[in-house]
Amino acid sequence: MTLEEKNWQDRFATRASRMNASEIRELLKLLDQPDIISYAGGIPDPAQFPTEAFGRAYAEIMADPVKSAQALQYSVSEGYSPLRCWIAGQMAALGVACDESNILITAGSQQALDFIGKLFLSPGDTALVTAPTYLGALQAFSAYEPSYDTLALDGNRTPDSYREAAAAKGGRVGLAYLVPDFSNPSGETVPLSAREAVLDLADALNVPVIEDAAYQALRYDGEAVPPILAIEAARRGGIEHCRTLYCGTFSKTLAPALRIGWVCGASAAIAKLVLAKQAADLHCATINQMVMHRVAEECYAAQVASNRAVYRVRRDAMLAALERHMPPGVSWTRPEGGMFVWVGLPAGLNGAEVLARAVAECRVAFVPGGAFYGEGRRDDRLRLSFSLSSPRQIDEGIARLGSLIARMAGGG
Amino acid sequence: MTLEEKNWQDRFATRASRMNASEIRELLKLLDQPDIISYAGGIPDPAQFPTEAFGRAYAEIMADPVKSAQALQYSVSEGYSPLRCWIAGQMAALGVACDESNILITAGSQQALDFIGKLFLSPGDTALVTAPTYLGALQAFSAYEPSYDTLALDGNRTPDSYREAAAAKGGRVGLAYLVPDFSNPSGETVPLSAREAVLDLADALNVPVIEDAAYQALRYDGEAVPPILAIEAARRGGIEHCRTLYCGTFSKTLAPALRIGWVCGASAAIAKLVLAKQAADLHCATINQMVMHRVAEECYAAQVASNRAVYRVRRDAMLAALERHMPPGVSWTRPEGGMFVWVGLPAGLNGAEVLARAVAECRVAFVPGGAFYGEGRRDDRLRLSFSLSSPRQIDEGIARLGSLIARMAGGG
Numbered sequence: 163m164t165l166e167e168k169n170w171q172d173r174f175a176t177r178a179s180r181m182n183a184s185e186i187r188e189l190l191k192l193l194d195q196p197d198i199i200s201y202a203g204g205i206p207d208p209a210q211f212p213t214e215a216f217g218r219a220y221a222e223i224m225a226d227p228v229k230s231a232q233a234l235q236y237s238v239s240e241g242y243s244p245l246r247c248w249i250a251g252q253m254a255a256l257g258v259a260c261d262e263s264n265i266l267i268t269a270g271s272q273q274a275l276d277f278i279g280k281l282f283l284s285p286g287d288t289a290l291v292t293a294p295t296y297l298g299a300l301q302a303f304s305a306y307e308p309s310y311d312t313l314a315l316d317g318n319r320t321p322d323s324y325r326e327a328a329a330a331k332g333g334r335v336g337l338a339y340l341v342p343d344f345s346n347p348s349g350e351t352v353p354l355s356a357r358e359a360v361l362d363l364a365d366a367l368n369v370p371v372i373e374d375a376a377y378q379a380l381r382y383d384g385e386a387v388p389p390i391l392a393i394e395a396a397r398r399g400g401i402e403h404c405r406t407l408y409c410g411t412f413s414k415t416l417a418p419a420l421r422i423g424w425v426c427g428a429s430a431a432i433a434k435l436v437l438a439k440q441a442a443d444l445h446c447a448t449i450n451q452m453v454m455h456r457v458a459e460e461c462y463a464a465q466v467a468s469n470r471a472v473y474r475v476r477r478d479a480m481l482a483a484l485e486r487h488m489p490p491g492v493s494w495t496r497p498e499g500g501m502f503v504w505v506g507l508p509a510g511l512n513g514a515e516v517l518a519r520a521v522a523e524c525r526v527a528f529v530p531g532g533a534f535y536g537e538g539r540r541d542d543r544l545r546l547s548f549s550l551s552s553p554r555q556i557d558e559g560i561a562r563l564g565s566l567i568a569r570m571a572g573g574g
Numbered sequence: 575m576t577l578e579e580k581n582w583q584d585r586f587a588t589r590a591s592r593m594n595a596s597e598i599r600e601l602l603k604l605l606d607q608p609d610i611i612s613y614a615g616g617i618p619d620p621a622q623f624p625t626e627a628f629g630r631a632y633a634e635i636m637a638d639p640v641k642s643a644q645a646l647q648y649s650v651s652e653g654y655s656p657l658r659c660w661i662a663g664q665m666a667a668l669g670v671a672c673d674e675s676n677i678l679i680t681a682g683s684q685q686a687l688d689f690i691g692k693l694f695l696s697p698g699d700t701a702l703v704t705a706p707t708y709l710g711a712l713q714a715f716s717a718y719e720p721s722y723d724t725l726a727l728d729g730n731r732t733p734d735s736y737r738e739a740a741a742a743k744g745g746r747v748g749l750a751y752l753v754p755d756f757s758n759p760s761g762e763t764v765p766l767s768a769r770e771a772v773l774d775l776a777d778a779l780n781v782p783v784i785e786d787a788a789y790q791a792l793r794y795d796g797e798a799v800p801p802i803l804a805i806e807a808a809r810r811g812g813i814e815h816c817r818t819l820y821c822g823t824f825s826k827t828l829a830p831a832l833r834i835g836w837v838c839g840a841s842a843a844i845a846k847l848v849l850a851k852q853a854a855d856l857h858c859a860t861i862n863q864m865v866m867h868r869v870a871e872e873c874y875a876a877q878v879a880s881n882r883a884v885y886r887v888r889r890d891a892m893l894a895a896l897e898r899h900m901p902p903g904v905s906w907t908r909p910e911g912g913m914f915v916w917v918g919l920p921a922g923l924n925g926a927e928v929l930a931r932a933v934a935e936c937r938v939a940f941v942p943g944g945a946f947y948g949e950g951r952r953d954d955r956l957r958l959s960f961s962l963s964s965p966r967q968i969d970e971g972i973a974r975l976g977s978l979i980a981r982m983a984g985g986g
Binding site: 203205206208209211213216217220221224225227230231233234235236237268269270272273276280284285298301302304305413417418419420421437438440441442443444445446447448449450 | 618645852861
């Protein structure tokens with residue numbers, strides 16, 4: 163390798179490494195071993211997928227000469243109109259009156275985060291994110307070289323304190339991002355008063371709120387809290403006056419691998435995001451949009467009900483197992499939905515070290531918490547996902563993990 | 575709307591407008607009217623799609639309990655391994671010996687261009703592009719705020735002249751992009767000697783060549799020219815020493831709407847692009863990758879042969895019609911493949927004005943040439959696509975267009 167080649171590769175590597183919060187994901191690939199009890203992946207149980215409905219939808223579309231020609235051909239960047247309309251109806255049911263001009267179809271909600279980073283973050287700008295926050299959002303935003311500041315949900319910081327911190331880092335605040343329902347990784351839900359306060363802050367800073375609603379439909383108990391976009395629309399008299407961008411997905415309710423999500427917002431903002439979509443990949447797979455529309459029409463409500471019933475039992479099993487098996491000094495959240503419990507370790511323990519020993523000594527896996535911070539990283543947390551494990555596996559794995567943590571806390 | 579809101583929207587609009595080379599595409603949406611003879615879209619004929627093979631592949635995968643669970647679940651960002659291996663075999667047949675570590679699956683080749691812009695272009699850097707060049711590449715790159723300089727294929731510029739021009743614009747040269755086979759929009763093919771010269775230039779500038787091979791398989795006559803990546807691999811003793819990134823796609827050969835393309839390059843570069851993929855949308859639709867693999871294995875060669883036979887007749891019809899109907903002062907390229915003929919207008923005529931009158935007076939549509947330039951824009955060109963029209967429609971539309979151009983050139 164010549165020196166010139168090496169320079170080129172170094173430069174390339176530096177640019178890519180901004181996105182590389184993914185050491186954990188690399189580790190997790192090693193853990194797909196059958197004897198491991200894994201609470202690592204935040205992914206749906208494939209036994210829950212409406213496979214027959216998907217199979218029928220693909221078959222019916224491909225058997226129709228007109229529909230199959232449409233399904234295999236280029237289509238518009240905004241997305242498949244009937245699917246956009248169906249989603250607009252769902253958003254209306256959540257308190258966001260809107261129509262298809264307020265919806266862009268994206269490749270999962272992950273792609274919406276990429277476009278939002280592209281449009282709102284310049285190098286040196288600050289993204290406000292909760293601590294902890296979704297790892298994938300940090301990856302998406304980091305490609306645009308922002309700094310991070312912690313979005314405090316207790317209302318204890320003034321707009322000026324954010325503004326000044328951003329200026330000190332050489333830019334301005336570009337956006338405020340959060341997962342308000344059953345957050346990844348904490349499992350916590352942001353209460354109404356804090357949603358109101360985030361909107362006030364965003365107003366004061368003149369930035370959009372990015373509402374990542376990936377888990378919104380998966381509520382197992384408690385009262386639903388209105389989406390931030392619904393609160394803003396009520397305040398301002400309609401979605402066209404809002405700047406919140408709501409990112410939704412079918413990945414956790416119907417199936418992730420068709421890569422169909424959406425952004426909902428003011429039509430002027432959606433029109434700009436459509437340009438980002440066109441520049442990035444032209445449009446989402448036409449056939450998958452047509453299929454998702456059919457399957458959503460046919461069985462979305464039933465699927466959500468089924469998911470809730472199945473995952474609720476697993477959530478309950480995990481909370482009960484933590485209660486039963488964890489030694490003193492361990493704390494955890496009690497999520498009302500979603501897929502995650504966030505565990506605090508006894509003083510002095512490090513999540514990555516616990517993972518290494520958990521895999522080696524008791525064949526249990528999870529994600530250590532350190533990767534989930536834009537700023538103010540803490541290494542004494544673990545993310546446990548209950549979505550893929552049976553109650554029996556949950557009790558067994560948590561028993562092993564509790565025993566290991568007790569040993570480690572005791573210096574063993 | 576408050577002033578703050580307006581500021582916010584202005585800022586958002588400014589960022590998005592970098593990508594907005596799409597006024598033409600907006601115009602084209604208006605042209606989907608049944609009585610228009612359109613040579614506008616550079617898209618494949620849906621009658622050519624292997625619809626039955628796609629239908630069988632979806633049905634077989636969805637009917638298999640193991641495969642359907644895999645097809646609907648999250649998967650790795652690199653792409654579906656059997657598809658990557660199949661593509662590596664195709665690349666080897668083109669003279670690029672490689673394996674799956676050299677292949678990333680992307681959402682069409684468009685998404686590869688987006689990732690490449692993200693990794694290689696900082697604001698103020700210069701992207702070298704031919705004049706004219708692919709509009710979608712300009713859209714993808716422009717999100718990263720580069721300047722453009724014209725990649726001269728006649729070898730008449732020194733590396734220093736590019737370097738100095740980039741420095742004068744506040745950055746450095748980030749990449750050299752071209753469509754070497756049957757280019758969009760010109761239809762022209764870059765000869766071997768010019769491919770060698772582009773590699774020499776890229777070496778001297780220490781930048782990668784971005785080889786957009788969207789039309790590579792659609793050759794109707796003449797001798798195939800080796801891909802730039804193959805030439806570089808031969809020079810350097812293997813793909814791992816190359817920095818050319820080859821962007822391929824199934825969009826023009828099998829079907830565009832599954833959104834499956836690929837990048838082929840050194841495995842170290844592919845590893846970085848995988849991070850960009852993960853940050854942007856996690857992975858391409860798993861089911862579509864599995865389906866594309868089956869269909870490619872079953873009928874890629876037959877499909878390419880069929881496409882060549884059908885589009886060759888249309889290319890011939892368009893060249894014959896131009897010969898027959900165009901007045902003096904009109905020139906055009908004679909493509910050996912692809913979908914486009916690039917037409918030069920008589921002195922004083924403007925492509926956008928010709929389009930406006932062509933639609934209004936003779937119900938013929940095409941894309942005026944002005945949108946296809948990063949720098950050195952010329953408005954006296956038209957792009958005609960022959961991929962979607964029958965020979966009869968081609969003769970009829972070109973007759974009307976020739977008559978209009980004759981009238982306009984005569985001052986009418």
